[in-house]
Amino acid sequence: MGEEKEEEKKEEKKEPKEKIKIALYWAATCGGCDIATLDIDEKILDVVNIADIVLWPVAMDFKYEDVEKMEPKSIDVCLFNGAVRNSEHEEIAKMLREKSKVMIAFGSCACFGGIPGLGNVANREQIFKVAYKDTPSTVNPEFVTPQTEMMTNGGEKLTLPDFWDTVKTLDQTVDVDYYVPGCPPTVDRVLDAVGILAKYAETGELPPKGAVVAFDKNLCDECERKRDEEKKIKRIYRPHELKEIDPEKCLLDQGILCMGLATRGGCGARCINANMPCRGCYGPSPEIKDHGAAVLSAIASILGVEDETEMIDVGTPEEVEELLNQVKDPLGTFYRFTLPGSMLKRVIIKPEKEGGA
Amino acid sequence: MATEKKNFEPLIVGITCNWCTYAAADLAGTSRLKYPPNIRLIRVMCSSRIHPSFILYSFARGADGVFIGGCHPGECHYIDGNYKALRRIELLRRMLDQFGIEPERLRLEWCSAAEGAKFAREVTDFTAKLKELGPSPLRSE
Numbered sequence A: 001m002g003e004e005k006e007e008e009k010k011e012e013k014k015e016p017k018e019k020i021k022i023a024l025y026w027a028a029t030c031g032g033c034d035i036a037t038l039d040i041d042e043k044i045l046d047v048v049n050i051a052d053i054v055l056w057p058v059a060m061d062f063k064y065e066d067v068e069k070m071e072p073k074s075i076d077v078c079l080f081n082g083a084v085r086n087s088e089h090e091e092i093a094k095m096l097r098e099k100s101k102v103m104i105a106f107g108s109c110a111c112f113g114g115i116p117g118l119g120n121v122a123n124r125e126q127i128f129k130v131a132y133k134d135t136p137s138t139v140n141p142e143f144v145t146p147q148t149e150m151m152t153n154g155g156e157k158l159t160l161p162d163f164w165d166t167v168k169t170l171d172q173t174v175d176v177d178y179y180v181p182g183c184p185p186t187v188d189r190v191l192d193a194v195g196i197l198a199k200y201a202e203t204g205e206l207p208p209k210g211a212v213v214a215f216d217k218n219l220c221d222e223c224e225r226k227r228d229e230e231k232k233i234k235r236i237y238r239p240h241e242l243k244e245i246d247p248e249k250c251l252l253d254q255g256i257l258c259m260g261l262a263t264r265g266g267c268g269a270r271c272i273n274a275n276m277p278c279r280g281c282y283g284p285s286p287e288i289k290d291h292g293a294a295v296l297s298a299i300a301s302i303l304g305v306e307d308e309t310e311m312i313d314v315g316t317p318e319e320v321e322e323l324l325n326q327v328k329d330p331l332g333t334f335y336r337f338t339l340p341g342s343m344l345k346r347v348i349i350k351p352e353k354e355g356g357a
Numbered sequence B: 001m002a003t004e005k006k007n008f009e010p011l012i013v014g015i016t017c018n019w020c021t022y023a024a025a026d027l028a029g030t031s032r033l034k035y036p037p038n039i040r041l042i043r044v045m046c047s048s049r050i051h052p053s054f055i056l057y058s059f060a061r062g063a064d065g066v067f068i069g070g071c072h073p074g075e076c077h078y079i080d081g082n083y084k085a086l087r088r089i090e091l092l093r094r095m096l097d098q099f100g101i102e103p104e105r106l107r108l109e110w111c112s113a114a115e116g117a118k119f120a121r122e123v124t125d126f127t128a129k130l131k132e133l134g135p136s137p138l139r140s141e
């Protein structure tokens, strides 16, 4: 099997076609997605065999000007990781979109907003206050914060990107052709993406627009744990609260909030295999528009109350209140990776009395 | 702002189950009971059919309030649909609060097919409460 594959590859290499041009870019990111790309190890050489890299800030030295000078659509594929949270991200996203035939949102941040997207529970003012004032390691009595423009003593104008109140997904900024979810995408799915590139280099064929490089099923379908189909959970535990977590039994059945039931499969259940619940990084299952609402719905319906049918008719029974109180921070839990891409996109912040932007 | 509030007519999306609250609304109509015209009713088969995303979508599209109606506990035609609805709505109200949307903008009521008067009363009361609250914070966005 392995040998066969090797041979196929050699054949591919025999007749090198004209190489495709690819760009890899990072916006509001942790860098993990670029590392995930390097995690494909020696297969990265396959990429180099079929593609010339024209921009990759994490690994190679290119200037934005070099890209700016390129003709429209002269890059074949752009792999864009990270969310869009400042004016520079937006500018480069638009530039790369113009220069690229295919735009791929790579990683959960680009696809749904990801972890940086949780910044949408606050606005710029609040984030600056924490980052440049309130953190214990910060000494900044004058509360100096980044300015978009300043003049040096030499009369030179220096500029910085404008930090926004709201984090956006890549497809809220530019048109996106394909999505590779995951925080970061797993090696197998990165290889699938490379496969798409290879096929494109070879034949010019591409998958249908909007395709997601993952599975078209829930994570639960991929998970091998035994589960109770009629499940009712009466108490919610955080993983550290349990002495032991049964590695064979569905985590939800053990009272641990696992988001597998509304999360897209494709990661190989990597957290579940490490005996940790799914936090939802692959985003909503196919056909689901709002990840948080779907998880909320699923979790709420399996929370169990004793003698439910005897519930009083008015208001919400105490038992239900108590059970729901165990779900700490529903917004942060259910939208951990998808807040900017959700229906409400962000938390509404009432303007302070003192004014401010 | 004050004048804005006075003339403000809240937009309410009502999603009610076929067997009870929708029937109650019908009865309110045929009995010529008066209630404010602010509510737009959508009929579903059971309150458990109301996915939280319907409610979020309503708010995202500018609803000032969402009214959910189902059968009284013990009377759901699909046995336990309304218990599920109750838990979902309660959890969603907590989450709406985190989103900066007043949880009172989402209301759940049980009205049987015979309770046309109750339906009219609840809608009247909800409309008045929403007038007090003012336009949804998402409307101005």
Ligand code: SF4
Residues within 6 Å of the ligand: A028, A029, A030, A031, A032, A033, A034, A081, A082, A106, A107, A108, A109, A110, A114, A115, A116, A182, A183, A184, A185
């Ligand atoms: S998706 Fe995850 S790994 Fe990739 S940049 Fe975002 S936070 Fe980092």
Ligand code: SF4
Residues within 6 Å of the ligand: A219, A220, A223, A224, A225, A227, A249, A250, A251, A252, A253, A258, A259, A260, A261, A272, A278
């Ligand atoms: S809820 Fe989690 S643990 Fe249970 S089957 Fe689904 S993915 Fe597996």
Ligand code: SF4
Residues within 6 Å of the ligand: A182, A183, A219, A263, A264, A267, A268, A269, A270, A271, A272, A277, A278, A279, A280, A281, A282, A283
């Ligand atoms: S189990 Fe869930 S959180 Fe973990 S990698 Fe898979 S999708 Fe992401």
Ligand code: FES
Residues within 6 Å of the ligand: B017, B018, B019, B020, B045, B046, B047, B048, B069, B070, B071, B075, B076, B077, B078, B081, B082
């Ligand atoms: S049928 Fe009315 S709530 Fe289920």
